Amino acid sequence: MKTINIGILGYGVVGAGVAKLLKQKKQLLESRTGAVLNLKTIADIDTATNRGIDLGTTALVSDANVVMDDPAIDIVVETIGGETIAREFILKSLENKKHVVTANKALLASFGNDLVTAARKNQVDLAFEASVGGCMPVIKFLRESLVANDIKSMSAILNGTCNYILTKISKDGSDFEDALRKAQELGYAEAEPSLDIDGFDTAHKLAILNSLAHGMEINLKDIYVEGIRNITPKDIEFAKDFGYIIKLLAIGKIHEDYVEARVHPTMISSSNPLSHVDGSMNAIAIDADATGQTILYGHGAGMMPTASAVLSDIADIARNIISGIKRRVPILGYPEDNIKSIPILPMEELYTKYYLRFEAQDHPGVLAKISGILGENNISIKSVHQKGRKSNGKVPIVMITHTAREAGVQHALKQISKTDSVVGRPVVIRIEEIAEE
Amino acid sequence: MKTINIGILGYGVVGAGVAKLLKQKKQLLESRTGAVLNLKTIADIDTATNRGIDLGTTALVSDANVVMDDPAIDIVVETIGGETIAREFILKSLENKKHVVTANKALLASFGNDLVTAARKNQVDLAFEASVGGCMPVIKFLRESLVANDIKSMSAILNGTCNYILTKISKDGSDFEDALRKAQELGYAEAEPSLDIDGFDTAHKLAILNSLAHGMEINLKDIYVEGIRNITPKDIEFAKDFGYIIKLLAIGKIHEDYVEARVHPTMISSSNPLSHVDGSMNAIAIDADATGQTILYGHGAGMMPTASAVLSDIADIARNIISGIKRRVPILGYPEDNIKSIPILPMEELYTKYYLRFEAQDHPGVLAKISGILGENNISIKSVHQKGRKSNGKVPIVMITHTAREAGVQHALKQISKTDSVVGRPVVIRIEEIAEE
Numbered sequence: 061m062k063t064i065n066i067g068i069l070g071y072g073v074v075g076a077g078v079a080k081l082l083k084q085k086k087q088l089l090e091s092r093t094g095a096v097l098n099l100k101t102i103a104d105i106d107t108a109t110n111r112g113i114d115l116g117t118t119a120l121v122s123d124a125n126v127v128m129d130d131p132a133i134d135i136v137v138e139t140i141g142g143e144t145i146a147r148e149f150i151l152k153s154l155e156n157k158k159h160v161v162t163a164n165k166a167l168l169a170s171f172g173n174d175l176v177t178a179a180r181k182n183q184v185d186l187a188f189e190a191s192v193g194g195c196m197p198v199i200k201f202l203r204e205s206l207v208a209n210d211i212k213s214m215s216a217i218l219n220g221t222c223n224y225i226l227t228k229i230s231k232d233g234s235d236f237e238d239a240l241r242k243a244q245e246l247g248y249a250e251a252e253p254s255l256d257i258d259g260f261d262t263a264h265k266l267a268i269l270n271s272l273a274h275g276m277e278i279n280l281k282d283i284y285v286e287g288i289r290n291i292t293p294k295d296i297e298f299a300k301d302f303g304y305i306i307k308l309l310a311i312g313k314i315h316e317d318y319v320e321a322r323v324h325p326t327m328i329s330s331s332n333p334l335s336h337v338d339g340s341m342n343a344i345a346i347d348a349d350a351t352g353q354t355i356l357y358g359h360g361a362g363m364m365p366t367a368s369a370v371l372s373d374i375a376d377i378a379r380n381i382i383s384g385i386k387r388r389v390p391i392l393g394y395p396e397d398n399i400k401s402i403p404i405l406p407m408e409e410l411y412t413k414y415y416l417r418f419e420a421q422d423h424p425g426v427l428a429k430i431s432g433i434l435g436e437n438n439i440s441i442k443s444v445h446q447k448g449r450k451s452n453g454k455v456p457i458v459m460i461t462h463t464a465r466e467a468g469v470q471h472a473l474k475q476i477s478k479t480d481s482v483v484g485r486p487v488v489i490r491i492e493e494i495a496e497e
Numbered sequence: 498m499k500t501i502n503i504g505i506l507g508y509g510v511v512g513a514g515v516a517k518l519l520k521q522k523k524q525l526l527e528s529r530t531g532a533v534l535n536l537k538t539i540a541d542i543d544t545a546t547n548r549g550i551d552l553g554t555t556a557l558v559s560d561a562n563v564v565m566d567d568p569a570i571d572i573v574v575e576t577i578g579g580e581t582i583a584r585e586f587i588l589k590s591l592e593n594k595k596h597v598v599t600a601n602k603a604l605l606a607s608f609g610n611d612l613v614t615a616a617r618k619n620q621v622d623l624a625f626e627a628s629v630g631g632c633m634p635v636i637k638f639l640r641e642s643l644v645a646n647d648i649k650s651m652s653a654i655l656n657g658t659c660n661y662i663l664t665k666i667s668k669d670g671s672d673f674e675d676a677l678r679k680a681q682e683l684g685y686a687e688a689e690p691s692l693d694i695d696g697f698d699t700a701h702k703l704a705i706l707n708s709l710a711h712g713m714e715i716n717l718k719d720i721y722v723e724g725i726r727n728i729t730p731k732d733i734e735f736a737k738d739f740g741y742i743i744k745l746l747a748i749g750k751i752h753e754d755y756v757e758a759r760v761h762p763t764m765i766s767s768s769n770p771l772s773h774v775d776g777s778m779n780a781i782a783i784d785a786d787a788t789g790q791t792i793l794y795g796h797g798a799g800m801m802p803t804a805s806a807v808l809s810d811i812a813d814i815a816r817n818i819i820s821g822i823k824r825r826v827p828i829l830g831y832p833e834d835n836i837k838s839i840p841i842l843p844m845e846e847l848y849t850k851y852y853l854r855f856e857a858q859d860h861p862g863v864l865a866k867i868s869g870i871l872g873e874n875n876i877s878i879k880s881v882h883q884k885g886r887k888s889n890g891k892v893p894i895v896m897i898t899h900t901a902r903e904a905g906v907q908h909a910l911k912q913i914s915k916t917d918s919v920v921g922r923p924v925v926i927r928i929e930e931i932a933e934e
Binding site: 088091094189194195196207210333349353355365368383394395398 | 647788794
């Protein structure tokens, strides 16, 4: 039986998960792939901490070069994370003709095009099923299964921390800070939670999905990103009255010669399957022209779900090695020469529906004033409600608009804020009507 | 650019869908695979009907041998259906060293092991992503993505006709016959609906999934099958009172040295994600040890979703041909020599929870009589309700049991039926508590 040698860079949670699966599922993996997937070496600056895994003959070393320079190692698994050392190590591994498997979405989103180029130059593979949606096979689905489809749109819940917090606020009326603290206690949120709750992690994943869906270069910098810090129990409550649930969505849509790519809190109908995705679970809805809507639902993070996805990449590469081939499926789903540069629609050009909430003075004429300014900006109101009781002489006014232009909405809200009719910043939450069948 | 020649056997709905995608998405497929996927020939006994597809240079012939004997054809797509001619044609195509793609679950469930053996003998591929779950990538997920997982259980809604009918009864209180008629009007149900509504189609699909999940031979004959003909609006209503939804589920579970494999109407909690799968949609929940629960949701049938899955198989085989390899992933996920024969638990040995409904005489002592017989058969009752009003002197008594043995339940119900306490056949619906996280 052929032996495929594997090296892991980074022995943290994901690295340990991968090591654990390679050890525990040795027999299963041999039975399925017909090869020995041998974990030869793990490199981490911390070689002292006991991760509770019986490494057997696997070497644990502190110098990553021991992995990267080992001519016997076929596949390097990068689980260090971040965009500095991980990038350097992946590039060096590719230069040394190693196939690379990574879950590093931040790195892929920022430097993925360079990594793809380096993999091509060195004629090796770069695989990243674990980078988006944890154990859900979304990369494989986009790269392989949907090969005869044009992807029309994607809507996805890609960050378990945000979804846990929004679910918590929704189910028990916690405010954001309490829900965040609870998420941190349970280990769903980091001590420094910005990457998650400000939407950046979701944007990294959307950049990768967009590239695979549309055969375009990975483009992170033009994705609009807005996190969930300002979501209040009040808005979640009002949303419910309109039949909406608030989720942090990654939205990607193809148009004639541009794509939409945006991450923000979004109101979706409670009849939309994504509205039932609660807690730390993730889900990805993909609407393609032949398939219609397909949804993948599962654990988007965590030690073993992530390790499972890494193992699927390792097995794929192992099957190639056994067959004597490489680079069987293009890294981004299209051969590099066919990857296009498709522009992302500037956010101010977006047309969508909006939920608006104002803390209005309880004066006659306030509603006329607000709706007048909205009208001047070509925003027409579908429904308006005065919600709840007044407090300190203010009444909440909540509106749902018809489709309007983002630039117009932002301009109108600035004008309204300047009047003495409202207090504080108006709340704006975009509404998404996902194709339902 | 390399040309891969494709022949289609059967120019019905699915065959036409495949032809349509091959024609319409010619450029996309070339751009993604780097090969020309050329639809060389279609064979169907009916060459007269216009399917509205511009066939260009593709030949439409009435003799299947023109496809099967053509040395230029690399891939044969079988879309005839059924277990007679389709079987003969697939075997001949395999003998002629053609790779075969099929969506024929009935054939695979009954003769799949033979087809796998024939494909092995002739060293060609046999692919069937479209056979289960339409466009959902469940075959790929089980064969490739979950390679490092032991699959603990699967619960799936695999038949759109049944799910449409159950949803219809549930949402508007139609009775079964009306709901079936409506499904037939909408084209969701055949004029001869037995294959769907009696659960056989679902069982075919479960036989395939079980094999892939557990590395076992395809075994249809030992799967317990019960359809939805006897589901009444009343039971759906009563189920709701207990927090349950009724779905026709395919259930597969691994135990120490056997598997459970059964198809029957099942009560699941309304907090279970499968309970929200409505209308003709399908969903497959897979609980594996590393991933936890993952769910795929989408169109399980229909011309274009099915064609999309066929195309994903074609592209996979095309990528192999371009790379000069074949049989890269074992047909059933495990190399043939590693496929085991795992017995299916006889239904009478099943332990689960039950919903029972009796039409009882409105006499004193009836409940004591029924619960006495249940107790004698080691069935303990979790809750009991007298539901609704009496009509004609009968009152409906509804019970939820604790976990009990199927043989005991069946025996008790026979005894109860023989008493003068109840009228007609008691209703039994099994309850499934799917692992939720």
